[in-house]
Amino acid sequence: SQQGEEDPQALSIQEGENATMNCSYKTSINNLQWYRQNSGRGLVHLILIRSNEREKHSGRLRVTLDTSKKSSSLLITASRAADTASYFCATADSGSARQLTFGSGTQLTVLP
Amino acid sequence: GAVVSQHPSRVICKSGTSVKIECRSLDFQATTMFWYRQFPKQSLMLMATSNEGSKATYEQGVEKDKFLINHASLTLSTLTVTSAHPEDSSFYICSARRPVASRFRHNSPLHFGNGTRLTVT
Numbered sequence: 001s002q003q004g005e006e007d008p009q010a011l012s013i014q015e016g017e018n019a020t021m022n023c024s025y026k027t028s029i030n031n032l033q034w035y036r037q038n039s040g041r042g043l044v045h046l047i048l049i050r051s052n053e054r055e056k057h058s059g060r061l062r063v064t065l066d067t068s069k070k071s072s073s074l075l076i077t078a079s080r081a082a083d084t085a086s087y088f089c090a091t092a093d094s095g096s097a098r099q100l101t102f103g104s105g106t107q108l109t110v111l112p
Numbered sequence: 113g114a115v116v117s118q119h120p121s122r123v124i125c126k127s128g129t130s131v132k133i134e135c136r137s138l139d140f141q142a143t144t145m146f147w148y149r150q151f152p153k154q155s156l157m158l159m160a161t162s163n164e165g166s167k168a169t170y171e172q173g174v175e176k177d178k179f180l181i182n183h184a185s186l187t188l189s190t191l192t193v194t195s196a197h198p199e200d201s202s203f204y205i206c207s208a209r210r211p212v213a214s215r216f217r218h219n220s221p222l223h224f225g226n227g228t229r230l231t232v233t
Contacts, residue, residue: 033221042118042205042224043156088155090222099146100222102156 006089006103014111019076021106023089024069030092032065032072033100037086046074046087081112115139118206118225125196126233133191133228135162135206141186142208146222147179150203159204162189196232204228 006023013019023032031050035043049056049065049072056063062075076083086107090100117136125131135145143164148156160181161169168181178200180192189208193200207222 035222035224040203040227040229042116042226043207043222044224045221048221099158099161101158104155105153107153 006087006106008106009104010107010109012109012111013079015079015081017079017110019079019083019108019110021074021087021089021108023072023074023103025072025089025091025101025103026070027091028094029067030094032063033090033092034061034063034072034074035088035090035102037088037105039085043088076108079108079110081110083110084108114226115210116206116208116223116225118228120228121226122229122231124231124233127197128195131193131196131230133193133204133206133230135189135191135208135225137187137208137223140208140210142189143186143211145183145189145206145208147181147189147191148205148207150205150227152203156205159191162191164189193230196230198232201230201232204230 029051031048033048034046036046037043047058047061047063049063060077065072086105088105089103092100115138117138119134123131145162147159149159150156158171159174162181162183164183164186170176183189205224205227207224209220
């Protein structure tokens with residue numbers, strides 16, 4: 001079942017601007033992951049944040065996690081046209097060692 | 113480079129025929145692989161978990177006789193869409209994890225194939 005809700009569903013920004021995407025979930029989690037999907041392709045893992053972490057950085061990516069609010073955000077700084085893609089959050093539930101539950105995704109368009 | 117290979121990337125078939133999709137882990141052995149279905153502009157829906165050497169575990173609402181899964185080796189899982197109909201047209205994606213100790217499995221990311229676009233006419 002899909003428990004993650006992401007907003008916005010679609011985001012369009014100019015190159016150089018920052019993009020922020022949000023994800024909410026419902027159950028207790030071990031970790032939350034963000035993936036990127038280019039149109040018609042598979043997903044690529046971007047970053048993982050554990051339930052005991054509050055913030056994590058990787059290059060131009062910054063992820064926050066608020067377990068009390070059951071929400072996460074992905075910030076892409078200094079966006080580029082090549083960042084245009086769909087971004088999905090995925091949660092690894094505490095009760096399930098293997099499965100990930102994916103959010104509904106945010107379609108990001110970065111205009112050159 | 114890619115660590116999970118999925119083939120074919122696109123297939124068009126006539127209604128009533130069966131289609132086989134392959135998912136291979138390229139440089140690791142995967143005892144478990146996951147099969148997802150994705151409709152346009154929507155999220156991934158887990159269809160089933162493929163287990164090497166045993167029966168697949170299907171999600172609620174997924175017909176096991178319709179979507180046959182075979183995980184005959186540690187590097188290959190196949191999904192066969194039997195007697196395909198136009199409503200089966202979709203994007204099918206597989207994924208797998210590199211082997212890690214079970215206590216770390218939660219924190220191991222998934223590696224995805226590039227997906228298969230199935231069109232049933």
